[in-house]
Amino acid sequence: xxxxxxxxxxxxxxxxxxxxxxxxxxxxxxxxxxxxxxxxxxxxxxxxxxxxxxxxxxxxxxxxxxxxxxxxxxxxxxxxxxxxxxxxxxxxxxxxxxxxxxxxxxxxxxxxxxxxxxxxxxxxxxxxxxxxxxxxxxxxxxxxxxxxxxxxxxxxxxxxxxxxxxxxxxxxxxxxxxxxxxxxxxxxxxxxxxxxxxxxxxxxxxxxxxxxxxxxxxxxxxxxxxxxxxxxxxxxxxxxxxxxxxxxxxxxxxxxxxxxxxxxxxxxxxxxxxxxxxxxxxxxxxxxxxxxxxxxxxxxxxxxxxxxxxxxxxxxxxxxxxxxxxxxxxxxxxxxxxxxxxxxxxxxxxxxxxxxxxxxxxxxxxxxxxxxxxxxxxxxxxxxxxxxxxxxxxxxxxxxxxxxxxxxxxxxxxxxxxxxxxxxxxxxxxxxxxxxxxxxxxxxxxxxxxxxxxxxxxxxxxxxxxxxxxxxxxxxxxxxxxxxxxxxxxxxxxxxxxxxxxxxxxxxxxxxxxxxxxxxxxxxxxxxxxxxxxxxxxxxxxxxxxxxxxxxxxxxxxxxxxxxxxxxxxxxxxxxxxxxxxxxxxxxxxxxxxxxxxxxxxxxxxxxxxxxxxxxxxxxxxxxxxxxxxxxxxxxxxxxxxxxxxxxxxxxxxxxxxxxxxxxxxxxxxxxxxxxxxxxxxx
Numbered sequence: 001x002x003x004x005x006x007x008x009x010x011x012x013x014x015x016x017x018x019x020x021x022x023x024x025x026x027x028x029x030x031x032x033x034x035x036x037x038x039x040x041x042x043x044x045x046x047x048x049x050x051x052x053x054x055x056x057x058x059x060x061x062x063x064x065x066x067x068x069x070x071x072x073x074x075x076x077x078x079x080x081x082x083x084x085x086x087x088x089x090x091x092x093x094x095x096x097x098x099x100x101x102x103x104x105x106x107x108x109x110x111x112x113x114x115x116x117x118x119x120x121x122x123x124x125x126x127x128x129x130x131x132x133x134x135x136x137x138x139x140x141x142x143x144x145x146x147x148x149x150x151x152x153x154x155x156x157x158x159x160x161x162x163x164x165x166x167x168x169x170x171x172x173x174x175x176x177x178x179x180x181x182x183x184x185x186x187x188x189x190x191x192x193x194x195x196x197x198x199x200x201x202x203x204x205x206x207x208x209x210x211x212x213x214x215x216x217x218x219x220x221x222x223x224x225x226x227x228x229x230x231x232x233x234x235x236x237x238x239x240x241x242x243x244x245x246x247x248x249x250x251x252x253x254x255x256x257x258x259x260x261x262x263x264x265x266x267x268x269x270x271x272x273x274x275x276x277x278x279x280x281x282x283x284x285x286x287x288x289x290x291x292x293x294x295x296x297x298x299x300x301x302x303x304x305x306x307x308x309x310x311x312x313x314x315x316x317x318x319x320x321x322x323x324x325x326x327x328x329x330x331x332x333x334x335x336x337x338x339x340x341x342x343x344x345x346x347x348x349x350x351x352x353x354x355x356x357x358x359x360x361x362x363x364x365x366x367x368x369x370x371x372x373x374x375x376x377x378x379x380x381x382x383x384x385x386x387x388x389x390x391x392x393x394x395x396x397x398x399x400x401x402x403x404x405x406x407x408x409x410x411x412x413x414x415x416x417x418x419x420x421x422x423x424x425x426x427x428x429x430x431x432x433x434x435x436x437x438x439x440x441x442x443x444x445x446x447x448x449x450x451x452x453x454x455x456x457x458x459x460x461x462x463x464x465x466x467x468x469x470x471x472x473x474x475x476x477x478x479x480x481x482x483x484x485x486x487x488x489x490x491x492x493x494x495x496x497x498x499x500x501x502x503x504x505x506x507x508x509x510x511x512x513x514x515x516x517x518x519x520x521x522x523x524x525x526x527x528x529x530x531x532x533x534x535x536x537x538x539x540x541x542x543x544x545x546x547x548x549x550x551x552x553x554x555x556x557x558x559x560x561x562x563x564x565x566x567x568x569x570x571x572x573x574x575x576x577x578x579x580x581x582x583x584x585x586x587x588x589x590x591x592x593x594x595x596x597x598x599x600x601x602x603x604x605x606x607x608x609x610x611x612x613x614x615x616x617x618x619x620x621x622x623x624x625x626x627x628x629x630x631x632x633x634x635x636x637x638x639x640x641x642x643x644x645x646x647x648x649x650x651x652x653x654x655x656x657x658x659x660x661x662x663x664x665x666x667x668x669x670x671x672x673x674x675x676x677x678x679x680x681x682x683x
Contacts, residue, residue: 002028005157009100012243013073014040019260021046022127033165055376058088065425072098076234077207099239113229120145121232123205132202135159135195137218138232140166147173149661157181157199167321186214189322192221200364204229220322221391283349285366287357287382290456294318300380304350309337320352331362333369354382360404360425379401385480389452392462393482414444414548418490422483432475436467442573450482451475501538506561508536509600511623512670517623518542520676521596525549530594532584532609533601537565544574555580555587583614593617599624607638614643614679624675632673644677
């Protein structure tokens with residue numbers, strides 16, 4: 001015996017059948033045609049009855065199955081079938097539940113452009129007075145009415161289901177060749193538009209079949225293709241409830257915890273939109289891929305369809321105008337919140353974000369802003385620009401270093417130095433020309449750049465070249481680039497030999513001392529570091545290479561040394577070194593707070609320097625190199641009196657071999673004291 005019988009003449013009916021049977025309920029799905037039976041997946045708990053049933057046979061079936069719950073999920077225009085199902089239920093004593101497919105709100109504005117009639121006969125009578133080809137999308141059942149048009153075999157193109165029974169019926173009416181289009185819907189706006197243009201149709205005949213029937217897409221396509229829509233209005237609907245309400249009723253009655261898969265209610269529920277919920281405001285931050293609908297996920301498009309309004313920067317809204325939603329062209333969270341305060345009626349808010357929400361998007365700022373406002377925020381991922389561009393280049397992006405210099409300060413040169421492939425977003429002043437100039441400045445003229453413009457659009461262009469070749473080119477304001485460096489290092493240099501630096505006459509910390517000092521700093525990749533008394537910049541370079549995602553400020557008072565630091569930074573492709581000409585502590589006051597500091601020279605201002613460092617960051621980690629007894633004594637005193645903890649003192653004396661004739665002698669160097677201290681955040 002069946003627990004539920006579903007008259008499944010619609011997509012919703014078929015999905016409900018599979019959902020309920022998947023939950024272990026015994027279900028019988030009734031479909032009228034062989035084609036309909038093929039669309040329902042029969043299973044252990046799901047059985048199918050194929051064939052049209054008169055009212056009497058319906059009643060007999062219901063009695064034979066011991067009067068189960070009956071769900072009427074037939075088409076909105078199948079008024080006679082619904083009437084028979086209701087009557088059969090009354091005769092058999094079954095509970096009857098009519099599930100009504102809601103009208104598609106997207107068609108409300110464009111519906112004004114339609115000619116609305118009450119029946120297929122009225123549509124034919126209306127079209128008899130017109131000229132031009134007609135695309136009929138109302139199915140085969142009432143197609144015979146169109147044969148009364150005087151020149152129907154030339155004017156009418158019928159789109160019907162692809163079944164042998166339907167084809168035979170339509171051919172019997174005189175529809176053959178390209179005038180008979182056998183396809184399974186629903187269809188996208190693009191497909192509808194293409195068909196109207198292919199057949200040069202001036203008229204589109206449709207029924208208000210709701211979202212699941214692709215009604216909104218049909219009307220939008222007619223407007224885009226310049227065709228006039230003839231809308232056959234719905235018959236008077238019997239009493240019933242919406243599909244969403246029916247799902248909730250079934251879940252409660254049978255204690256179900258899931259939702260139907262692939263059905264619009266599931267998609268929206270998964271995304272967090274409550275259709276008949278408690279009215280809480282929710283913002284959905286949606287990655288739109290490259291922008292065109294074809295690049296968006298089904299979930300993303302569904303959220304836009306169901307939202308009350310859409311927010312986003314102008315370029316993000318281009319391909320969403322078809323939905324005819326209220327929109328706000330904005331990127332700044334404050335502007336979005338001001339708009340939403342002015343429109344409290346908008347409960348489900350969609351925000352269009354370029355690419356993927358987790359890849360250099362505005363998502364982080366928006367989540368914080370919305371949640372402070374009491375608006376729940378959820379993220380829906382999209383196709384990122386890096387995965388799209390790499391797929392076009394037919395390469396994997398799993399080993400690509402990802403950075404963005406669009407609106408942010410990033411050590412792109414460091415990424416290119418360390419990796420074979422680096423991907424970056426470009427925009428504004430950080431354009432292709434600026435990228436090429438930067439690569440050339442740091443000796444990366446042999447790198448190969450792939451520039452992707454208008455990715456995903458019909459004007460898409462991908463250009464390949466070296467920095468010197470692309471420097472003078474013209475490119476889109478917003479684009480992406482993949483950089484290949486055949487000479488990448490693939491490692492973090494350490495203990496760089498002294499002779500590798502341009503030294504001049506400036507003092508330089510020797511390789512072994514430099515290596516040990518930097519190691520004791522305990523740098524992270526994103527550390528912010530002061531090098532005070534930078535000399536030739538050898539320590540700055542070593543620190544910058546280790547903190548490749550951070551920043552080094554090299555403070556030096558001598559002009560010649562400033563020049564040497566800049567040259568050494570270019571030589572080692574350390575673009576995250578910024579040289580500050582001046583004397584500490586004055587030269588430090590306007591700089592961002594550091595996480596670490598190396599002091600190689602203090603010009604007699606050690607205490608003042610340490611006091612300022614602690615003021616900027618009480619938890620700072622400091623390394624001080626001292627050679628003279630005076631500096632050693634001052635350092636010991638300062639580290640005792642200032643709020644430092646974990647103070648360590650190491651004295652290092654090195655000897656290096658020097659060849660004299662056929663002998664090698666060890667030549668001693670001056671001893672160096674390395675002081676390590678950690679700011680005491682506990683006071």
